[in-house]
Amino acid sequence: MKKVAIVGYAQHPILENAGALNEVExxxxxxxxxxxxxxxxxxxxxxxxxxSCDYLQGAAFxxxxxxxxxxxxxPIKESHVEMDAAWAMYESMLKIQMGDADTxxxxxxxxxxxxxxxxxxxxxxxxxxxxxxxxxxxxxAAIQARVxxxxxxxxxxxxxxxxxxxxxxxxxxxxALVTELVDKEAYLASEKISTPLNxxxxxxxxxxxxxxxxxxxxxxxxxxxHPIFIEGIDHRIESSNIGSRDLSKPTGILASIEQxxxxxxKFDVAELHTQFSHEVPYxxxxxxxxxxxTNLSGGPLVGNVMMCAGLDAIGKTYESLKSNxxxxxxxHASSGPCLQHNMxxxxxxxx
Amino acid sequence: MSDQKDLLRAPxxxxxxxxxxxxxxxxxxxxxxxxxxxxxxxxxxxxxxAPAAExxxxxxxxxxxxxxVGPGGVIESFSWIEEPKHHHLIxxxxxxALIKLDGADTSMLxxxxxxxxxxxxIGSRVTANWSATIENxxxxxxxxxxxx
Numbered sequence: 001m002k003k004v005a006i007v008g009y010a011q012h013p014i015l016e017n018a019g020a021l022n023e024v025e026x027x028x029x030x031x032x033x034x035x036x037x038x039x040x041x042x043x044x045x046x047x048x049x050x051x052s053c054d055y056l057q058g059a060a061f062x063x064x065x066x067x068x069x070x071x072x073x074x075p076i077k078e079s080h081v082e083m084d085a086a087w088a089m090y091e092s093m094l095k096i097q098m099g100d101a102d103t104x105x106x107x108x109x110x111x112x113x114x115x116x117x118x119x120x121x122x123x124x125x126x127x128x129x130x131x132x133x134x135x136x137x138x139x140x141a142a143i144q145a146r147v148x149x150x151x152x153x154x155x156x157x158x159x160x161x162x163x164x165x166x167x168x169x170x171x172x173x174x175x176a177l178v179t180e181l182v183d184k185e186a187y188l189a190s191e192k193i194s195t196p197l198n199x200x201x202x203x204x205x206x207x208x209x210x211x212x213x214x215x216x217x218x219x220x221x222x223x224x225x226h227p228i229f230i231e232g233i234d235h236r237i238e239s240s241n242i243g244s245r246d247l248s249k250p251t252g253i254l255a256s257i258e259q260x261x262x263x264x265x266k267f268d269v270a271e272l273h274t275q276f277s278h279e280v281p282y283x284x285x286x287x288x289x290x291x292x293x294t295n296l297s298g299g300p301l302v303g304n305v306m307m308c309a310g311l312d313a314i315g316k317t318y319e320s321l322k323s324n325x326x327x328x329x330x331x332h333a334s335s336g337p338c339l340q341h342n343m344x345x346x347x348x349x350x351x
Numbered sequence: 352m353s354d355q356k357d358l359l360r361a362p363x364x365x366x367x368x369x370x371x372x373x374x375x376x377x378x379x380x381x382x383x384x385x386x387x388x389x390x391x392x393x394x395x396x397x398x399x400x401a402p403a404a405e406x407x408x409x410x411x412x413x414x415x416x417x418x419x420v421g422p423g424g425v426i427e428s429f430s431w432i433e434e435p436k437h438h439h440l441i442x443x444x445x446x447x448a449l450i451k452l453d454g455a456d457t458s459m460l461x462x463x464x465x466x467x468x469x470x471x472x473i474g475s476r477v478t479a480n481w482s483a484t485i486e487n488x489x490x491x492x493x494x495x496x497x498x499x
Contacts, residue, residue, distance in 0.1 A: 119438035128377055128403050130460055132489050134438045139447040144431030149427070150473055187409060194430040195448075195468065239408035243449050243458030247428065 003217035004096050005227030006347070008034045009315035011210045014303035017113040018207035023057070024157070025233055026209040027069035029110050034105075034211050038223050042071040045213070046101035049092045051085030051108040052307045055120050066109060084108065084273075084331030085210065086310030086343055092214055093233060102219040109209035110306035117205055117306070125337065126240055137337065138276075139194040140242070144338040145278040146196055147247045154278045156196075160187050162280035163200045163301060167198040170298035173316070177303040178204050182237075201277040203304030210308045212315055228318045228347050231328075232260040235343035237336070247338055250286050256344045257287070265346065267292045268326035271313040273334040275300045277281045283332065292330075296313065296320060310334060314345050321349045373487075376401040376405050379417060384491040387481050389421040391455045396492055401455035402489070422479035423498060424459075431468040439495060450495060470497060479495035 010030040018026060023304035035041055041049075048070065055063045063080045072078070077100075083088045085108025092104035118136035125131050148154040163182060170176035182200060190199040220227035236252030238245050238253070257263065270292050274280045280301075284294055295301075297316040300309045310333025329351050335341040373381055376392070380403040383390045391401030392414035398407070401420040406413050429448035435441060441464050448471075449458035463477055477495040485491050 090410075116436075116438065122438065127371060129372065129489050132438060132479060133460060133462060135447050135460060136436070136438070139430040139432060143428045143447060143449060146430065146473070147428045192431075194432050194434060197430070212384070239405055241400070241408060241457070243451075243460055244404065244408055 002097055004093050004231055005212055005229045006318045007220050007223040007227050008038050009318050010034045010068055011175045013175045013206045015207040015307055016177060018111055023066055023109050024069045025109055027066055030209050031070055031107060033136040034213055036078050045103050046075055047092055047095045049088040049106050051081045051083050051088040055123060056110055056112060063203045083333055084307050084310035084333055086314055096216050102216045104214050107211040108308035110308050111207045111278040111293040112205045112306050113207050119236045138197055140337040141276040142194040142197040144247045144322035148278055148282055149196060151248050153248055154281045158281035159277040160184055162186055166298045166301035169296050170302040172231050173297040176205055176298050203300045205274045206305045208305035208308060209310050210315060219323040228321050228349055231348040232346035235257045235339040242337060253286055255341050260344060260346055265328050267328045267330045269320045270294045270330040270334040271297060272317040273310045273313045275304055318346050321347055376403060381487040385485045388419055388453060390417045392416060393418050393422040398456045399454060400451050401459050402459050420454040424450040424452035424477060426473055426475045426477060427451050427458045428473055429471055450477060465496045466496050
C-alpha cells in the first residue's frame with residue numbers, strides 16, 4: 001500500500017439556513033481557503049472528487065453544478081459520489097493507490113434547509129418495500145435506539161450524557177451550529193419526535209460544506225512538514241433489508257475492526273459520525289473507546305451537514321492530531337438507516 | 352424590457368415520473384397481496400426472509416422458494432409518532448415497527464396504529480389490516496393492529 005496523507009481540511013461555518021447562498025457559494029470559500037493555506041491552485045490537483053445528494057437539490061445531476069466552484073479549464077479529472085464525501089475521500093485514496101494521481105481535492109456539500117429532510121431521506125431507501133411507507137430518518141434511528149435500550153447495550157443516562165457532552169464540546173468547533181448548553185431537566189422536557197428519541201437526541205437541520213486535500217507521501221511533504229497519514233481505512237455495508245439485520249450487532253464495523261487490526265492501537269482521539277444520541281455510547285462501546293476523548297468537536301449533534309458530516313469526522317480527527325500531542329486518531333463515517341454502512345479511518349501523526 | 356408574458360417558461364415537476372419493474376420474484380409478492388397473502392422466501396439454510404427477498408444477504412444465493420407467512424406477527428422494535436408529519440400516511444398517532452411475521456425469521460418494516468403508545472411493547476402480537484383498494488404495492492397492507 002502506498003502511504004497517503006491528509007495535508008489540509010477546511011469547514012464552512014455550519015448554518016441553520018444558508019438562505020440565498022447557493023451550493024457553489026458554499027463550496028468556493030472552503031476550497032479557496034485550502035488552496036491559500038497550502039499556496040497552491042487547482043493546477044496542483046490531479047484528481048477532484050465530491051460527495052453530495054441530488055435529492056437535496058431536487059434535480060438530477062445537480063452535483064455537476066458544484067463544479068462551478070472550482071476551476072475546470074484546462075479540463076480536470078473529476079468524479080462524484082452520491083454519498084457522504086468521506087466516500088469521495090475513499091475513492092480519491094484508491095486513485096492515488098492506483099498511481100493515477102498524487103494529489104486529490106475532496107469536497108462535500110449539503111443544503112438541507114430548503115426541503116423537508118425527513119421525507120427526502122425516505123425516498124433514498126428500498127423503493128419496493130420501504131420508501132412507499134415514508135419512514136423518516138428519526139423513526140428509523142428510534143427503532144434501533146429501542147433495540148439497544150431494551151438489550152441494555154445503551155442506557156437513557158448515556159444518551160443524555162451524549163447530548164450534554166456534544167453541546168459542551170461545541171465550544172471546540174468555531175463552525176458548530178448548536179452551541180447552547182442543555183441540562184438533564186431541559187432534555188427530559190424536550191419534545192418527543194419519535195420515541196424513544198426526542199428533539200435533543202436528533203441532529204440539527206444544517207447547511208454547509210467542507211473540503212480536504214490528500215496526497216501521496218512524497219507529495220505530502222511538498223505541501224507541509226506535518227502530514228497526517230491514513231494508516232488504515234475500511235468500509236462495509238450491511239443489508240438494505242433493514243428487517244434482516246440484527247440492529248444490536250454491527251457486523252460491518254466488527255469486520256472493519258478486524259481488517260484494520262484496531263484492537264492493537266491505543267487511540268488518543270476519536271470523531272464519530274453519530275447523528276443520534278444513542279449512537280454515541282453504542283459505537284464507543286463497539287469501538288472500545290471508553291477511555292478515548294470522543295467527538296471533541298461536538299460531532300453531528302451540534303452540526304450535521306448532509307453528505308459532509310462523515311468527511312468532517314475525518315477532518316476533525318486530522319485537526320485534533322495536528323494541534324495536540326496526539327499520535328493516533330480514529331474517524332468514523334456512516335451512511336444509510338440505522339448505521340447500515342460504516343467507514344473507519346485510522347489516522348496517524350508521524351513523530 | 353420584455354413583458355412578463357414574453358418570458359420563456361417550463362414546468363418543473365418534482366416526482367418519481369418513471370415506472371419501476373418489480374422483477375420476477377417481487378412481482379409474485381405484490382400479486383399475492385391482492386389475495387391478502389404475504390410471501391417470504393426460504394433460503395437453503397432454512398431461513399425465511401419476509402417480505403420476500405431476492406437474495407440471501409448471508410449466503411448471497413438468489414432465492415425463489417416462496418412460502419406464505421403472517422398475517423400475524425410479533426413486534427421486534429418500534430418508534431412511536433404522537434404527531435404525524437405531512438408525509439406520513441397515517442394521520443393519527445402510530446408506530447413504525449419491525450414485525451416478524453409468523454413463519455418468518457426476519458422482520459418487515461410497517462406501521463402499527465389504532466392503539467396507544469403504552470399498549471405497544473417489543474413482543475406484542477399484531478396482525479395485518481388490508482387496504483380497500485389493491486394497487487400491488489406494500490401499502491396494500493394498510494397497517495397492523497394489535498391482535499384482539
